[in-house]
Amino acid sequence: MADRRAVIMGAGITGVLVARELLLAGWEVTVLEAKHVGAGSSSRTAAGIRQQFSTPGTVRGMRYSVGFYQRFAEEVEDGTCPIVQNGYLFLHADQRRWEQAKQTAAMQRDAGLTEVEVLEHADLRARFPWVGPEAALGATHCPTDGFLLPHLVYNEGARRVRELGGALLQTAPVTEATLQADRVVAVKTPKGTFEGDLFVDCTNAWTHRLAAILDAQPLEVCPYKRYIWFLQRDGPMTAQQLSTMPLTITPQGTYVRPENEDTLMMGRKHVAEPELGFAYEDQDHIDTRFSHSGGVDAWPFELWMELSEVVPSVAEFAGIQATTGGYYAETPDHNPFLGYDRQRANLVRLVGFSGHGAMMGPFTAKIALSLCEAGADVDSVEVDGAAVSLDAFRIGRDLSKRERMVI
Ligand SMILES: Cc1cc2nc3c(=O)[nH]c(=O)nc-3n(C[C@H](O)[C@H](O)[C@H](O)COP(=O)(O)OP(=O)(O)OC[C@H]3O[C@@H](n4cnc5c(N)ncnc54)[C@H](O)[C@@H]3O)c2cc1C
Structure with a gap:
């Protein structure tokens, strides 16, 4: 197993799917998670999955992700499919x-x-x-687009990591590192010190802090607060209509999808300040202006009224029942960074997923395996017989060309 010991930092959707992929390829894998599996944005996501993107490479990559999530049902303990293909x-x-x-x-x-x-x-x-x-x-x-059941992805992903012989430690934040020349030799956590040949950063919105610990390159990834609201069905829309609704993006940029047959999930990006030093508890902090209990002047009520112009039956819904929050780890061009760190030669960075890390998870894991096997950046990966260029995800790329279809 010499040279094939990987230490993965972060156990959200990215970390567990990358760990699974490496284990299947024969790597020895340890996953270190600061809190618990899914403690970051993976448990706070709308989990929309779409192949409708503005660049052919991302379309192909997301097609791979959709196929992966269909097949992943075979690895889920009770066989539940983690993707709901409502369109x-x-x-x-x-x-x-x-x-x-x-x-x-x-x-x-x-x-x-x-x-x-x-x-x-x-x-x-x-x-x-x-x-x-x-x-x-x-x-x-x-x-064939739709949304994921994210808890199934990260919980069953974590279960598979252990089943395949990987170690996964929770409440094990990486707090210090042993460095030698341009390499990471080991990372320290309250649960022990872990040596590796390769280290993989899957901390997404926390990547700045991890980079400081590893004396790695600061990347252009900024955490921004995002909210989701839950509306209770009432009036003429039937349970059947709601539960079979596709994830719908209004012309104004609000997205809605069924959470269950009586609940509609609604989200929309707002103007926010970057919060580089956010605390775990801040993920759950709901500013009154964005809360379902913030009164009729709060933003979700404005969105509900606006949505009613697009989907008139929603005007008769019973009300907004709940709000949840989390962070997008945004990059200037809305594409993640997937590649080797420029300061640490044995550190792979897989961060900055903006609003699409849940759907990218399987494609990210495929790219991660290519990177780990090559020991250096790779130009492309093969998806369904076609080479998909990784230029859009390279560290050090021109960040002025943005992914146009972002939510
Ligand atoms: C409101 C909202 C809506 C969204 N909607 C969508 C959507 O529709 N579709 C979609 O695809 N994506 C969506 N996203 C984005 C998506 O949820 C994320 O991109 C994805 O979950 C990122 O997964 P991850 O595993 O990379 O990061 P995370 O799930 O954030 O995991 C990072 C992990 O790293 C751990 N960590 C941090 N520091 C350390 C350390 N020092 N040592 C060890 N561990 C550490 C954290 O505890 C955390 O568990 C949405 C996000 C939000 C907030």
């Missing part, structure tokens, strides 16, 4: 954006997403009659 519907009300969306759908089809559909207004209304008549010019829809 993903992007509504468009602006003519210029709608034309652009149709061109993007053509590119997605060329990249292998053959099932993506362009629904002009009449088709949209026929397929999804709950969309208001004036709400959109049209929509793109991909029926």
Whole structure:
């Protein structure tokens, strides 16, 4: 096993799926988690999964992720499939954006997403009659997209890591490191010191702090608070209609999806300040302006009213029942950093997932295995027989070219 001992820091969706992938390839793996499995954004996510992206490489990568999550049902102890393929519907009300969306759908089809559909207004209304008549010019829809059951991914992922012979320690924050020349030799936690040949940073929103401990490169990853709200069904929308709804993005940028047959999840990015030093408890802190109990002047009520213009039956829902919060670890171009650190030669960084780390998890794990096996950055990985360039994820890339389809 010499040279193949990996120490993975962070046990969210990324950390456990990377650990599983390395174990299956014969690596000896130790996962160190500061709190508990899923303590970060993996347990606070809307967990939407879509293949509708603006670059062919990401479309192919997310296609791989969808296939992985379907197959992962075989590894879940009770066989539950962790992906709910209700589809993903992007509504468009602006003519210029709608034309652009149709061109993007053509590119997605060329990249292998053959099932993506362009629904002009009449088709949209026929397929999804709950969309208001004036709400959109049209929509793109991909029926194999949807959302994940994130707890199944990280909990069953962690169970698989142990089943495959990996060590996974909780309440084991990395607090110090032994460094030699440009390499990490060992990391220290309250549960012991762990040596490795390779170290993998899966701490996402905490990556700045880990980088300081490892004297690694500070990356452009900023934590921003994000909220999700839960609305209770009432009025004419039936349980059947709600539970089969695709994840829907309104022209204004609000996203909604069923949480269960009586509850609609709603989210929307707001203008926020970066919070580099946030505490674990801050994830659960709900600012009154963003709380379901913040009164009718609070933002979620404004969003609920706005949503009612797009999905009129939602106006008759019983109310907003709950709010949850977490952090996006955002990069300037909304793509993660997946590659070797420039200061620590045996440190792989897999961080900065912005709003799409849950869906990227399997693709990230595939890339991580290539990186670990190569011992250096790689130009591409093979997905379904096609080479997918990793330029968009390279550390040190030009950050001015942004992923356009971000939520
Ligand atoms: C409101 C919201 C909505 C979202 N919606 C979506 C969506 O629709 N689709 C999607 O794909 N993604 C979505 N995301 C993003 C997604 O949840 C994340 O990108 C993903 O969960 C990242 O997983 P991770 O494992 O990389 O990071 P995390 O789950 O944050 O895990 C990092 C782990 O590192 C641990 N850690 C930190 N420091 C140390 C240390 N020193 N030593 C050891 N361990 C340490 C933490 O305790 C934590 O458990 C959303 C996020 C939020 C907050």
